[in-house]
Amino acid sequence: MTAVGRRERKKLATRAALREAALRLALRHGVEHVTVEQIAAETDIAVRTFFNYFSSKEEAMVAAVAAEADALIGEFRDRPREEPVLHALREAVARVIAGSDADALRLIVRAPSLLPQRLAVYATREKALAEAIADRLGLSPDDLYPAVCAATALTAMRVVLERWLDRPADHAALREQTEEVIGLLAAGLERRLP
Amino acid sequence: MTAVGRRERKKLATRAALREAALRLALRHGVEHVTVEQIAAETDIAVRTFFNYFSSKEEAMVAAVAAEADALIGEFRDRPREEPVLHALREAVARVIAGSDADALRLIVRAPSLLPQRLAVYATREKALAEAIADRLGLSPDDLYPAVCAATALTAMRVVLERWLDRPADHAALREQTEEVIGLLAAGLERRLP
DNA sequence: TGGAAAATTGCACGTCATGCATGAATGCGT
DNA sequence: ACGCATTCATGCATGACGTGCAATTTTCCA
Numbered sequence: 467m468t469a470v471g472r473r474e475r476k477k478l479a480t481r482a483a484l485r486e487a488a489l490r491l492a493l494r495h496g497v498e499h500v501t502v503e504q505i506a507a508e509t510d511i512a513v514r515t516f517f518n519y520f521s522s523k524e525e526a527m528v529a530a531v532a533a534e535a536d537a538l539i540g541e542f543r544d545r546p547r548e549e550p551v552l553h554a555l556r557e558a559v560a561r562v563i564a565g566s567d568a569d570a571l572r573l574i575v576r577a578p579s580l581l582p583q584r585l586a587v588y589a590t591r592e593k594a595l596a597e598a599i600a601d602r603l604g605l606s607p608d609d610l611y612p613a614v615c616a617a618t619a620l621t622a623m624r625v626v627l628e629r630w631l632d633r634p635a636d637h638a639a640l641r642e643q644t645e646e647v648i649g650l651l652a653a654g655l656e657r658r659l660p
Numbered sequence: 661m662t663a664v665g666r667r668e669r670k671k672l673a674t675r676a677a678l679r680e681a682a683l684r685l686a687l688r689h690g691v692e693h694v695t696v697e698q699i700a701a702e703t704d705i706a707v708r709t710f711f712n713y714f715s716s717k718e719e720a721m722v723a724a725v726a727a728e729a730d731a732l733i734g735e736f737r738d739r740p741r742e743e744p745v746l747h748a749l750r751e752a753v754a755r756v757i758a759g760s761d762a763d764a765l766r767l768i769v770r771a772p773s774l775l776p777q778r779l780a781v782y783a784t785r786e787k788a789l790a791e792a793i794a795d796r797l798g799l800s801p802d803d804l805y806p807a808v809c810a811a812t813a814l815t816a817m818r819v820v821l822e823r824w825l826d827r828p829a830d831h832a833a834l835r836e837q838t839e840e841v842i843g844l845l846a847a848g849l850e851r852r853l854p
Numbered sequence: 855t856g857g858a859a860a861a862t863t864g865c866a867c868g869t870c871a872t873g874c875a876t877g878a879a880t881g882c883g884t
Numbered sequence: 885a886c887g888c889a890t891t892c893a894t895g896c897a898t899g900a901c902g903t904g905c906a907a908t909t910t911t912c913c914a
Contacts (some may be wrong), residue, residue: 582776
């Protein structure tokens with residue numbers, strides 16, 4: 467697939483090192499107090515080079531989220547095509563979450579200054595997920611359903627994740643809440659006064 | 661309601677003036693090339709004072725979107741309680757959109773540098789909308805349904821708006837697409853290969 | 855091995871955003 | 885109308901951010 471020489475590998479490694487350094491420093495000093503200079507120093511590269519990899523400090527910090535979003539899409543594409551869309555999404559989410567670092571996620575999700583960039587990450591992944599959904603159903607990526615399904619599903623997952631991070635709970639609870647939300651989306655959201 | 665003296669009125673006026681100046685300059689020179697200094701000069705206030713009203717240039721530019729989101733929630737609350745949630749949302753959206761400035765919206769929505777802040781605006785309104793939905797249904801704001809419904813509905817509206825702005829179309833088309841998306845949410849998003 | 859392509863780095867520069875101190879404007883009670 | 889307390893506007897200083905540019909180093913490959 468992506469044939470990589472040493473050059474590519476080193477770039478990937480540097481990018482990962484910067485991402486991890488940013489997160490490590492944020493855990494140690496708090497997200498607000500980390501500077502690009504610190505991140506660069508921790509990774510032993512020039513400040514200028516940092517900006518060759520990330521266009522902002524925030525982008526480096528939410529890179530972990532971006533990686534998980536990409537993983538989610540990959541898992542979704544790997545699900546058997548006979549599965550209904552939301553069912554496949556639920557399983558993909560479960561697999562990604564199982565291998566996630568809750569502490570790092572909590573740090574990122576709870577930092578107000580990272581909210582805009584984090585949301586931007588989700589939004590930029592919407593298109594890729596919409597294409598995956600369109601592929602699965604044999605629809606055009608320009609159709610309304612793939613776009614709406616991708617965007618709303620990602621949003622619903624975000625809400626679940628935020629709620630879960632806000633309460634002390636285990637991974638089983640997260641899985642349960644994921645299923646509940648998928649159930650809501652599948653059943654339709656219309657409601658009225660009893 | 662909000663009893664306002666001269667002080668409050670002047671603050672509101674200054675805030676509106678800054679917001680409009682930011683948008684006007686963005687229309688004239690492009691979003692990327694507007695500086696805080698220009699906005700302040702155009703409004704004839706000190707640069708330092710600008711930051712008393714908005715914490716960033718981007719926040720001033722998406723203030724119009726924030727105002728529309730607030731209007732949406734207000735319209736939603738004004739809908740009769742017997743209406744089902746999504747029906748009320750659809751009508752609220754239609755009313756807000758009818759009075760919106762498509763050119764300004766297009767400018768904001770199409771500017772990549774404003775994407776994070778714009779999404780943050782929607783996200784911060786989710787809580788208020790969730791409370792409104794909970795009120796309507798007699799649920800607790802901590803329940804899952806209001807949170808998910810608010811977040812996904814706002815997201816779906818965002819997708820519709822973005823798609824509509826990307827194609828040349830009139831307000832009738834927007835209304836139509838809004839109804840289509842609400843229909844999707846109401847009917848449930850699950851789908852499988854035929 | 856030699857040169858093309860790409861990555862790293864330092865430097866300069868403009869912008870952003872905030873804390874702090876000071877003076878001006880406003881609202882309120884008397 | 886007066887004086888006082890609160891709030892607001894402003895200038896200044898400061899540190900961090902992000903980018904263009906050019907020089908240098910590293911990597912790749914013919």
